[in-house]
Amino acid sequence: MTSLRLHDSMRRQKVAFEPLQPGKVGMYVCGPTPYAPAHIGHAYSAISFDTIRRSLKFLGFDVRYVRNITDVEDKIIKAAHESNEDPMALAARFTDDYNRDMARFNVMAPDIEPKVSTHIAEIIALIEKLVANGSAYATEGDVYFECDTFKPYGQLSGQSLEDLRAGASDRELVEKSKKSSADFALWKAAKPGEPFWDSPWGKGRPGWHIECSAMTHSHLGETFDIHGGGKDLIFPHHENEIAQSQGAYGTNTFARHWMHNGFLNFGGVKMSKSLGNVFGCGEIAKAVGGEALRFFCVKHHYRSPIDFEVEEIRSADGTPTGVRFRSLEAADRDLEYFYITLQKIDAFGAGDDGAVLPDAEKLITSAREALADDFNSPKVMAALHEAATLANKLLAEGKGLDKQLRKRSIARLGKDLRTVGDSLGIFSADPAVYLRERRARLVERKGIDVAVVEGLLAERVAARAAKDYARGDAIRTELGGLGVELLDTPQGTDWRVHDDAS
């Protein structure tokens, strides 16, 4: 097993990863609050940690991956009231939606997907423990965690309680029943019309943070290896989780490593509803395909903020008619190169057993080294490109090479491209299916009439058969004007949509 180094948000540097049990990883990632359709930001976070999970597997670890669903929360209740729907039903609906959307991006289902609603007893037990040991106090049906009882508070986010109080008082957020503005709710008394559960403090529901402390404990134990989530969750969510869990179980418990992924920005600006730059997963998948987004994400390092180019399309009179995802379109072009290469490799056939060219067996090692260095997926991309280039070279030119050695090497490259691709969640589609779907997307985007194309194509085949090259070239030019490129091969003529940046 390769020794792994990862960036730990708590220590703010790359550290050696030492799992509690050799070869095993217990990992918890904060999942969504399902109150609306998932957007591309949810996807980025899910993809980032799915890639880490897959990479850990690739590196030889046995991973237990837990991703929660916050199905009891203010936003759900609010959305349910607006749509006159039962909150739990609404959450269940959007949970299914979320999982279906993530599947578009090859995000694997978690090993365990705990929900707040099925962990109420564990949550109450944890709160009781905190009340009993003096870390929390009940007031008017609410229970708050008292931050002053937890000395290390603020370690993860680098905030001090004094600074936080100063900031809070400016905004008049001090709730009357709290001892201090920094204290946060573990349990909230139910208001009329809200879902509730019975508890020692009356009818109510859990606060936002406590679920993760309870669920990690249930499914991974007091101490586990990795806790992950989006950068925005560092404060207050993860800070509060630490306070709760360590307040209950001791300061050497809870997550041994913290990992956070960067944000997705649009033109250098954060995504937000007010700026109108929130894009749904379905919209992305329809425009460029799910794998293009995945590919785009893993081309970047998970900790970097990634910038996303979106262009508004307007008709001649200036009316917005849609958007183009330029960065994703570019990623899709890059992805196509790999699928075309894989298709050619597959068609070339398998070789017999035996040695391969030295350069044809470097990919796995390169990928392992790159991923073991804080999951450097962009570095893996470079290795994938090198391997694909070599495969294409061997496919095009067999001169001076032993026939079987060449065949074995090409087959090996194909196998390793898929193995390494799998560690990033890419290249798992059938090349023919991918290429067919991609062409369909481009036909749609460019408004190409397939019947016209195929008619001209048939005409050109006839002209070339009659050695009427002038007519054939004229048709090529005509199709070029429609945005269609012809690919003459020994097997016949295929066509593709010319995909430049325009």
Next chain:
RNA sequence: GGAGCCAUCGCCAAGUGGUAAGGCAAUGGUCUGCAAAACCAUCAUUCCCCGGUUCAAAUCCGGGUGGCUCCUCCA
């Protein structure tokens, strides 16, 4: 006000003390009836600016400039 991040070729993007990965684009070439695809070659003496530390800095320190995020629901 407090906490933190980022700035690397026209564009995207790794690299965080040892002498600038990779992709796109571009240019030339091979192949092709012509093309496309594919392959080959060329493409940052330099990493926002100014100082400093060091035998050695894109990488460390100090000071600027520009951009961004968190502290409030947020992936």
